[in-house]
Amino acid sequence: MKRGALGPLLAPVEKQLAQLKADSVNDRLWAHDPTLWTNDPAGQAEVKIRLGWLDLPNTSRELAKKVTVFAQEVKAAGIKKTLLLGMGGSSLGPEVMSLTFNLKPGTFAILDSTDPAQVAEAAKNFPPEETLYIVASKSGGTAETMSAFYYFWEQSGGDGSHFVAITDPDSNLEKLAKENGFRKVFFADSTVGGRYSALTAFGLVPAALQGIDTNKALDSAASMMKDVEDALFLGAVMGAAALNGRDKLTLVTDPAFESFGAWAEQLIAESTGKEGKGIVPVDGETLLAPEKYGDDRYFIYLRQDGERDDFVAQLKEANQPVLEIQTTDSYSLFKEFYRWEYATAIACHILGVNAFDQPNVEDAKIQARAQIDAYSQKGVLDEGKAAWEGENGKIYTNANLSEASLKSAFDAFLALGQEDDYVSIHAYLPRNEQTLVSLQKLRGAVQEKTGLATTLGFGPRFLHSTGQLHKGGANNGVFVQITTDAETDIDIPTQGMSFGTLERAQALGDYAALLTNGRRVLRVHLSSLGMLKELGN
DSSP: OBOTTOGGGHHHHHHHHHHHHHTTHHHHHHTTOGGGTOOOHHHHHHHHTSOGGGGHHHHTHHHHHHHHHHHHHHHHTTOOEEEEEOOGGGTHHHHHHHHHTTOOTTSEEEEOOOOHHHHHHHHHHSOGGGEEEEEEOSSSOOHHHHHHHHHHHHHHTSOGGGEEEEEOTTOHHHHHHHHTTOSEEEEOOTTSOGGGOTTSHHHHHHHHHTTOOHHHHHHHHHHHHTOTHHHHHHHHHHHHHHHTTOOEEEEEEOGGGTTHHHHHHHHHHHHHOOTTOOOEEEOSOOOOOGGGSOTTEEEEEEESSOTTHHHHHHHHHTTOOEEEEEOOSTTHHHHHHHHHHHHHHHHHHHHTOOTTOOTTHHHHHHHHHHHHHHHHHHSSOOOOOOSEEETTEEEEESSOOOOSSHHHHHHHHHTTOOTTOEEEEEEOSOOSHHHHHHHHHHHHHHHHHHOSEEEEEETTGGGGTTHHHHHHSOSOEEEEEEEEOOSSOOEETTTTEEHHHHHHHHHHHHHHHHHHTTOEEEEEEESSGGGHHHHHO
16 A cells, blocks of 8 residues: 555644554454444444454355355356345445456346336346346345345246345344245344445355355455554545545546445445535546546545556646555455455544444435335325426426526536535436446536536435435535436336336435435436436536
């Protein structure tokens, strides 16, 4: 790890490192001291049962053997594909593994959406006769995961031999799996929270099914476990930066690790974003000239082949803080999982927040359930009153806008952003290459127009990732929610509603939760996906 390019952050980081040493933070962390994060008795009780991740490179060894044998059994049974049904910590790690190891296309995917087009695409690519479905939910009751299960269970004709569960002991999912003859039930480590679970069954079962050597993966993580000073340093940088007005952690990666940010987003945002504080992870943003960035940024470069060296050199010349982390091969991913988990726990200590709770995540779920209850009674969702309506779509907002067109209203809302704010785009749309390209163009236009940091998340996926930061972090987010009507909808078996209805209820619930927490939010309901281009022009 190269530490010499921190520029204006160097002195604050050195001061923070000295304080961490004086307070014996490293020793206290290994001693599972909950007072590192909270003085609240209930919060301390939660911390005490959420520190099992520290020892996973050692304690997951037996599991690694079991999942390797299981993967061989699945292969021998002629099952060629794996589709993981899960959200947040249950799916992000496995997805990053598949992309980092560059697996054969079409052999592994995750479904972490209720968008009907995305469900249909997964069903097309992962037919029951050649697919193993992993139903992954720590609680055993995650709404999106169980809705997907009901659909694929019906598609399979109730063939339990094509299903595996990963869940906590004694959950409803364990009961369901045993009653329906699932091929296997793997238990999660109950002392590890979802966003710290990449080295538990949630990560290692999919890893083995992808052909990854799980023992080698744990060896990689163990190398960081034995040398946590680098992880401690990263945590000091993250914490000191946020305390000194640089709360936008901007990830720069070489192509081999470009998917890493999707996993890091959840870990950082959900751990730090609470009590009006937080670190905003910025992933996948278009790289600009250094002078285009504000003083609210710092950059972390995950380097492998040096493809971004010229850009990073320009940042250093402009006195932007940069930390470089050198990776070697795909198995470095597991070392990074451990490094960033450790660093995030340290950063939360510095910020004075509990790294292991998520007090605002339930807000959007409560609002969405209220929408679903209303739908059950009335047969329609409560969309609210549009502030503007035209052929191209509708605008819903708590801002005082009196514009004459969709584009002008959108631009007027963006103008509410102030220095050190960020713009967060929430797309309740199918997550595919075509939509992603359109949204990245829109994101780039917003970045150019406002000069602010930008983030992009697909709903409802981001609700289990960055949603905690949006509601519980600092009130420096300008939120743009994008919805449209599904071209073709799909019923959720046994649930009395469709995937499209559930997705819209989640979008409306998220919108209401943002309003309740006093956020600036604009919902753009487009008449068609083609209208994304108009917003970005």
